[in-house]
Amino acid sequence: MANTHAQLTAPEISQLWSDCLSDTLILCQLRYFEQHVEDQEIAQIIQTRIEKTREHYGFIVDLFNAIGYPIPVGFNENEDVDINSDRLFTDHYMLEFLRQLSQISMNAYGTAAAFSTRPDIRQFYADRLQDSQQLNEEATSLGIDKGYVIIAPSLPIPSKPDFVKKKSFLTGWFGERRPVTGSEITFLFANIQRNAIGAATMMGFAQTTASKTLQRYFQRGKDIANKHIEIFSSILRENDVPVPMTWDTEVTDQTSFVFSDKLMLYQTLALNSLGLGFYGLSMSNSPRHDLGVHYTRLMAEIAQFTEDGTELMIDHGWLEQPPQAANRRQLMNE
Incomplete structure (x- = not known):
C-alpha cells in the first residue's frame, strides 16, 4: 500500500485546494437556504449537506495544516452572505440546486479519485462520491414526488438490431437530417x-x-x-x-x-x-x-x-x- 504520508501529487493538491475553496462558498449558500427553506423535507437534505460539507472542509484544512500548505481564503458567513436577508429563491430552486450540485460533484469526485494515488486521498474522494450519490438520490426522489423534476423522454423500442448504412447519419446542415x-x-x-x-x-x-x-x-x-x-x-x-x-x-x-x-x-x-x-x-x-x-x-x-x-x-x-x-x-x- 502507498505511503499515506507521501507528498501530495499535482492532481491531489490541485483538487483539494479547489474543493477547499468551493466548500466555503457552498456553505455560505446552504446556510442561506437553511434560513429560508419552508419545506421540511428539503430542509433536512440541506442540513445533512451542511454537515457533510463541514466534515469535508475540516479534513482538507487538517491535511493542509499538517503539511504546511496555505489554506485558501475562500468565503465566510460574516462577509459573503447575509443569511437573514429576505428570501431570494424558492424551495423549488433550492432542491434543483442541490440536485445539480450532486451531479457536478459526482463527476468531479469520480475524476479526483481516479487521479489520486495516496490511499487516504483516494478514500476521501470515494467517500465524497458516495455522499454525492446519496444527495442525488434524495434530491431526485423528492423532486419527482413533488413534481419538480421533469423526466427525460423515452425512446421507441426497435424490432431488431440494425447498422448505420449511410454517411448521412453524420449530416446536420445539408440534406435530410x-x-x-x-x-x-x-x-x-x-x-x-x-x-x-x-x-x-x-x-x-x-x-x-x-x-x-x-x-x-x-x-x-x-x-x-x-x-x-x-x-x-x-x-x-x-x-x-x-x-x-x-x-x-x-x-x-x-x-x-x-x-x-x-x-x-x-x-x-x-x-x-x-x-x-x-x-x-x-x-x-x-x-x-x-x-x-x-x-x-x-x-x-x-x-x-x-x-x-x-x-x-x-x-x-x-x-x-x-x-x-x-x-x-x-x-x-x-
Whole structure:
C-alpha cells in the first residue's frame, strides 16, 4: 500500500485546494437556504449537506495544516452572505440546486479519485462520491414526488438490431437530417436543465448586486444561458421531443444584499468552467455535424464570457492563486 504520508501529487493538491475553496462558498449558500427553506423535507437534505460539507472542509484544512500548505481564503458567513436577508429563491430552486450540485460533484469526485494515488486521498474522494450519490438520490426522489423534476423522454423500442448504412447519419446542415440519437437527446436535455438553473441564478445575482458593472455582466450571463436554451430546445422540438422547463419564476423580487459580489462572480466563473466541460463531453457524444458546430461556437461564447469575468476578479483582487509549478526561470534569476 502507498505511503499515506507521501507528498501530495499535482492532481491531489490541485483538487483539494479547489474543493477547499468551493466548500466555503457552498456553505455560505446552504446556510442561506437553511434560513429560508419552508419545506421540511428539503430542509433536512440541506442540513445533512451542511454537515457533510463541514466534515469535508475540516479534513482538507487538517491535511493542509499538517503539511504546511496555505489554506485558501475562500468565503465566510460574516462577509459573503447575509443569511437573514429576505428570501431570494424558492424551495423549488433550492432542491434543483442541490440536485445539480450532486451531479457536478459526482463527476468531479469520480475524476479526483481516479487521479489520486495516496490511499487516504483516494478514500476521501470515494467517500465524497458516495455522499454525492446519496444527495442525488434524495434530491431526485423528492423532486419527482413533488413534481419538480421533469423526466427525460423515452425512446421507441426497435424490432431488431440494425447498422448505420449511410454517411448521412453524420449530416446536420445539408440534406435530410436524421432524428437525434438517445445520447444526443440526453446531453441536449441536460444542457437545457443546467442553463435553466444558471439563467435563474444570474437573474438573482443581477437583482441583488450594487455594482452596475456586475449587474451588466450577470444580465449578459442570463441572456447567454437563455440563448443556449432556445438553440437546444429548437433541436428537441424539431424531433418532437419534450423540452425541460425554465426556472425564472423561482426567483423572488428581492433586491437587497444577499451574497457578496466576490461570491457571486466566483460562482459564475465556476458554472462557466463546468459548462465548458459538459459541452465538450456533449460534443464528443453527438455525431450529427450540426450539433458539433453548435457546441463549438457556444463553447467559444462561454470562454469569452469567462475570460471577461476572470479579468473582473483580477481587477478587484479577488482571484486567489491556485497551486502551480515552480517558476524555474524566476528562481534562476534570483
